[in-house]
Amino acid sequence: MVLGIAAVSLAVFELPVQAKPNKTIPVEVIVDFGPAGKPGVQKQVEVSKGSTPKDAVSTILPILTGVACCDTREIISIDGVSVNPAENQWWICQLNGSKKVSPQKTQLKAGDVVQWAYITDVQ
């Protein structure tokens, strides 16, 4: 009887782990440092399902977040290259060549290409 209860408890405890495996998807991440002059990075990485463009770049390079424009979760630095309001230099993100992406919210799909570019914005 005691053995039976123990077995049921163990099964209940283990179930969530079996039901939610840590699935990953392949995406390509490109980082272009532009006027910062550092060599670019292009890597195929595996990210957890539900990851965002911001999550993806953080798997290959250190990032810092803060308020650059509109949101406290924005990237303000990638690999030590920070946004520079005095020089009008910012990090922008494209997903599969489109700027219609929320770096903090858009969930990536397998095969997506995430590009982060450091640009000087004059218009």
Next chain:
Amino acid sequence: MGLYYRRSVILLFVLVLECVDIGSSVWGASLRGTIRISSPYPTPETIPIKKEFHHCGASQVSQKLIIGPDGEVQNVVVSLIGEFKTEENRGLTPILAQRGCQFLPHVLLVPQNHPFLITNEDPMAHDVRAFSGSKMLIRFEMDAGDAPVEKKFAETGPIVIRCGLHKWMHAFIISAEHPYYTVTDERGEFQLTDLPVGQFQVKIWHEVLGETVHSVTLQEESFSRLDFTYTTVDQGKS
């Protein structure tokens, strides 16, 4: 008679105090100078305008580096380095205007924690953002005809002001922690008055040309002079 005598003594005492006070403020140390750049002078940067050019013009000359005919540099910030007693009442409220798709003046001195006004004199909206380093401090939109907005900064140093709608628009507010700051005029000249006496370091800062520090000796009742010529320009900066 005794009362009259006492009043005379008191009046004399007050006059002596006022003379001392006037003397220390008028005859304090002063510093003058001219900031230049060596030739050949950089060509002014022209920014083509691709939006709202009906009001902003087809192009604008960048305000980042304004050089006079003999190399005089405008908008250079000159300040004493050190901790100084600040005054409570600092007079008028500085104004940063948005006019003709530019922030004017391009460099505005504002005492730390002192209110200043931002106006919009253009017939269009602007999106004002202020940054200290890479950190955004404030952001607000101003429609055409909006009343001036009052702000103040607890931070010190150069604070970048930008318009999020017209990306070429930018200016600097220099949030000054003490009164001994000034900005060069169109002749590259500056003047600081009512300075303390002694040996000091003077910081010269320009947004493109950079920062340099010089030693000066400030003497009572005399003008000291500090002229400086920038010799290089980092053309990589835009």
